[in-house]
Amino acid sequence: MFSKACEYGIRALIFIAMKSSKDERVGNTAIAIAIDSPSAFTAKILQKLVKAKIIKSVKGPYGGFEISEEGLHQTKLTAIVKAIDGDAVYNRCGLGLSECSALKPCPLHDKFKAVRADLKTILDATTLKELASQLEDGTAFLKL
Amino acid sequence: MFSKACEYGIRALIFIAMKSSKDERVGNTAIAIAIDSPSAFTAKILQKLVKAKIIKSVKGPYGGFEISEEGLHQTKLTAIVKAIDGDAVYNRCGLGLSECSALKPCPLHDKFKAVRADLKTILDATTLKELASQLEDGTAFLKL
DNA sequence: TCCTTTATATGATAAAAGTCATTTTTTCTC
DNA sequence: GAGAAAAAATGACTTTTATCATATAAAGGA
Structure with a gap:
């Protein structure tokens, strides 16, 4: 359904969101461990998300990634998928035909x-806040 | 959504189905031209479909691929996707977690x-016959 | 029987996706 | 300022997916 990059990206964001709702920043290494992903690859994905203004990064000691309170509530999954995989998921012909259209x-x-x-x-009805909450109250998991 | 192999496979099958409903066999080369796919790759996919008993192949002159009348009506898209891509589409966790389950x-x-x-x-409600008919009466297309 | 046609099988190559390793830049703390 | 911590950037490597090329096997027709 999604590319691997996108899967990691969503997982990472959910984790960051959970931390951010406790006002904690979290670094790339910690994220990679928490969501069980290759850390260098994860870093690349996180950079994309920074450029897409979905998360903010702070360099230096006590730095890391964070999401604003506003972002927690406003960031929808559609935006995340679009930032990483582009809008192929929504537009591309299911049979791979470039000329496929309503006509x-x-x-x-x-x-x-x-x-x-x-x-x-x-995807458009799901916010990061919602997903992070599930993690916090133990109704959902990112890792065994 | 599907792999490219699967896209080509479905396209090829729809074309074969259309020919088979006119009792015509069709060869790999003709298929590749009709659905605009790389012929060698298409051949490999067709072999998979033969092994999955979805189509029948006949060697030699006037040979080619065909689908029985029964197959036309009974082959559902679910079976095709499963034969080519496996059942990852139906089962795999959307976030790529191996341990993801209802529990x-x-x-x-x-x-x-x-x-x-x-x-x-x-996918389960769609038969090859149905798709081929759309091609025949010009309500749908496989190529520009 | 031999030649042609067409599927089958196998292995090689190319492109894309994913992963790893290294270096650079920023910023905090002392 | 100097050193340390962490993100950002870059490039190389690996694996998977997709594609190409060649050789083999089967079947029909002369």
Whole structure:
């Protein structure tokens, strides 16, 4: 569904979000351990998210990554996926046809449109805050 | 959503299905041209589909690939995707967690479950016959 | 039987995605 | 300021996925 980079990215963000709601910054190494991801790769993804203004990074001692209170509530999954994977997930033809469109649809066009709209609706209705809360109250997990 | 192999595979099958409903066999080269795919790669995918008993191949002159009348009506997209991509699409955790389950869910587990169930329902309700018909009556296209 | 046609099998190559290692820059603390 | 901590940047490497090329096997027709 998503690229690996995107999976790691979402996981990292959920973790950062949880920390940020306790006003704690968290470094790349700690993130990688917490979400069980290769740390160098994770760093690259985090940079993308910084550039997309989804998280903020602070250099130097006691530095790390953080999300503002505003960001916690306003950042939707759609934005995250778009920042990492682009909007191929939402637009790309399910059968890989470059010319596929409403006017000249592939045989699966309409069916896929429905699924995708569904997915987008869900991603757009989910904030980081919501996901982080699940982690905090133990209803969901990122790691065994 | 699907791998490229799977995209090509579905396209090829729709084309074969259309030909088979006119009782015509079609060869690898013709398929590759019709669906605009690399022919050698397509051949490999077709072999997988032969092994999965989704299509039948006939060697020699006037040979090629075909689908039985029964197959046209009974082959669902779920089976095709499963034959090529395995069942990762249906089972794999959306965040890539190997331990994700109903008991120990990732924060997106339930939301994804819904989308995926949706997708599966659609794929399971779609037969090759149906898709091929769209091609025949010009309501859908595989190529510009 | 031999030649042609077409599928099958296998191995090599290319491109993309993912991972690792190293260096540079920033900023805090002393 | 000097040193240490941490992010940012860069480039190389590995693995996976996709693609190409070649050789083999089967079947029909002359």
